Amino acid sequence: MSGLLFLVALAGLPILGLPLVPSSLIRKLHPGAVCGVAGVIGAVLLCTEMVVLTWAGVRWRLSALILPSAGLASLRLPSILRRVVRALRGS
Amino acid sequence: MTILAFGLVVYAAGTARATSSDLLLFWGTKGQRFAQAGAIDVGFLRQPDHLLMHSDYPPMLPCLFAWATLTAGRFAWGAALLTLPLFLSLAAISFFGFARPALGLRSASECTALLVALVGFVMIDTFMAGNADPLLAYFEILALSALTFGSGKAGEDGAAGLGLAGAVLTKVEGTVFAALLIGSFLLFGEGRSRWRRAAAMGAPAAVALIAWIAFCRKNGLTSIYSLSSQRPATITHLSVVVSGLLREGSYGAAYIPWFVVVVLGFRWRDTASTRMNVAVAVGFLGFVLYMYLTSPTDPRLWIIWSASRLLLTPLVSIFFAAMASQIPRGVGASTLSPEIGLPSRGDGEASISGR
Numbered sequence: 001m002s003g004l005l006f007l008v009a010l011a012g013l014p015i016l017g018l019p020l021v022p023s024s025l026i027r028k029l030h031p032g033a034v035c036g037v038a039g040v041i042g043a044v045l046l047c048t049e050m051v052v053l054t055w056a057g058v059r060w061r062l063s064a065l066i067l068p069s070a071g072l073a074s075l076r077l078p079s080i081l082r083r084v085v086r087a088l089r090g091s
Numbered sequence: 092m093t094i095l096a097f098g099l100v101v102y103a104a105g106t107a108r109a110t111s112s113d114l115l116l117f118w119g120t121k122g123q124r125f126a127q128a129g130a131i132d133v134g135f136l137r138q139p140d141h142l143l144m145h146s147d148y149p150p151m152l153p154c155l156f157a158w159a160t161l162t163a164g165r166f167a168w169g170a171a172l173l174t175l176p177l178f179l180s181l182a183a184i185s186f187f188g189f190a191r192p193a194l195g196l197r198s199a200s201e202c203t204a205l206l207v208a209l210v211g212f213v214m215i216d217t218f219m220a221g222n223a224d225p226l227l228a229y230f231e232i233l234a235l236s237a238l239t240f241g242s243g244k245a246g247e248d249g250a251a252g253l254g255l256a257g258a259v260l261t262k263v264e265g266t267v268f269a270a271l272l273i274g275s276f277l278l279f280g281e282g283r284s285r286w287r288r289a290a291a292m293g294a295p296a297a298v299a300l301i302a303w304i305a306f307c308r309k310n311g312l313t314s315i316y317s318l319s320s321q322r323p324a325t326i327t328h329l330s331v332v333v334s335g336l337l338r339e340g341s342y343g344a345a346y347i348p349w350f351v352v353v354v355l356g357f358r359w360r361d362t363a364s365t366r367m368n369v370a371v372a373v374g375f376l377g378f379v380l381y382m383y384l385t386s387p388t389d390p391r392l393w394i395i396w397s398a399s400r401l402l403l404t405p406l407v408s409i410f411f412a413a414m415a416s417q418i419p420r421g422v423g424a425s426t427l428s429p430e431i432g433l434p435s436r437g438d439g440e441a442s443i444s445g446r
Contacts, residue, residue: 036185
């Protein structure tokens, strides 16, 4: 079970990065490209957060690491998902 | 073919047939230790016994492993092997997503299958499962896809820039790749806007690199990024290096991966995009050669251990040069240049010709 969770955490990088992908990019790019870009954003975001928290002397916690992405997601995800579904139907 | 190639990669990685001690002694250990410490464990990295872990090596994969460890509750060594197919699939999805509008569904699907087979074979042959190389390849493939197939819009440049930032934070050679790609873009791109575009693309990578080096300096982590510790190249071991590179570059398969990418561009056309990708490949080969020539002792073992992995980057760059030759005539021809109000030249040059 922990192995599966380990993989899901890494496979979820695009979900973590998706709220930070600009809407204009989601409209213009193919969903596959959006997934790739979201994955990079998720990875870079996590890495940056971890370096910054270490620098600040704050111990890593899942909640703190997810916070920026989750905050934005709560605001943007419904509209982003609508667009992705629309784009998938279109392609 | 994609599914077959991908299935073989999953099998080889999942059964530990495609991994090496790097996962146990370097990437995995760092990730597990960082997760236990809840931080980038500077004290652990500074210990003299851990010299071969390169204290200032870019932190992306150990951080991602730590993230997964925090989520799962423990470091899952078996699951870490499957990061190879995971990052390969992300690379393939990114490639297909950027290639689909430029090549059409059929061609993009065929090229994606070839990419998965080619890169998958090299990754298995060079024991990359659980290492940072698949993650680096994902970032490189994303950046090259955005530049080769994109239409030169700010969003695609941004995607390439993010890929380069990821590459810089993943491995030292990611910085070399980023510098070469930006340099080649400047050299072969056209139009006055290329300087602005190159600056926009390079900015995330530059910020990432400067921030990481600043972190290392502040915490006394000095190894690879300490310029004073670098040795000049000599030709003492030139013959050993050249013969070693030729041997490792064959991938035990009579250079078939290289023949495949050369044949793939059977209609090689001289476009700016082709030149840019070839320049990245040639520049990276030069870097690899230079790096081994700096070795104060016989670099034979060093080459056996790392050369075949390093050569994946030029191989992928030549693959993209071949792709640039395949882009149908006229793609991007409708892209208007905002600077001069004329259509760009097409012929696959849309992404790097001046807007």
